Amino acid sequence: MKRFLLPFIFLFLTAMIYGSAAISQSDAIMIAVKDANVKDHNVVKVELDYDRSKPKYEITFISGNTEYEYEIDSSDGRILSSEKEYNVYGNNSGRVMISDNEALEIALKHAGLDGAKIGKTRIKHDIDDGRKLIEVKFKVKKFKYEYEIDSYSGKIISFEID
Numbered sequence: 803m804k805r806f807l808l809p810f811i812f813l814f815l816t817a818m819i820y821g822s823a824a825i826s827q828s829d830a831i832m833i834a835v836k837d838a839n840v841k842d843h844n845v846v847k848v849e850l851d852y853d854r855s856k857p858k859y860e861i862t863f864i865s866g867n868t869e870y871e872y873e874i875d876s877s878d879g880r881i882l883s884s885e886k887e888y889n890v891y892g893n894n895s896g897r898v899m900i901s902d903n904e905a906l907e908i909a910l911k912h913a914g915l916d917g918a919k920i921g922k923t924r925i926k927h928d929i930d931d932g933r934k935l936i937e938v939k940f941k942v943k944k945f946k947y948e949y950e951i952d953s954y955s956g957k958i959i960s961f962e963i964d
Contacts (some may be wrong), residue, residue: 834872
């Protein structure tokens with residue numbers, strides 16, 4: 803009986819020690835923004851991830867033409883790593899980003915579909931190699947469609963149909 807319970811006790815204790823975040827997501831963002839010493843920023847991504855069973859926040863935000871990426875220990879708020887990439891968008895001043903609806907319309911047109919036929923839709927903003935993208939995902943019957951669309955030009959960067 804003891805041999806049977808030991809693995810469960812170990813898992814329970816590990817979850818108790820590492821499984822919960824002591825600081826909130828908003829606290830982690832404040833720590834990163836304060837460290838970057840910026841006032842105006844736009845948070846692009848916040849994710850609670852696990853590194854060797856230890857929870858950490860992965861935070862990406864933009865200030866001006868600079869992208870900041872931080873990893874914050876969620877148990878104590880310690881900064882695990884930080885990166886800064888300058889001139890993220892090149893010179894996009896004066897350029898207008900397309901809307902989420904426009905990105906969806908571009909994907910639907912490319913797929914040859916009508917908006918009325920799609921199921922659940924997910925749209926999120928991301929940055930890949932300094933390029934601001936809109937990720938559009940939707941499902942039609944048994945097929946899943948995934949698009950990456952340039953936020954400024956509306957050009958389809960990649961697509962996948964499963």
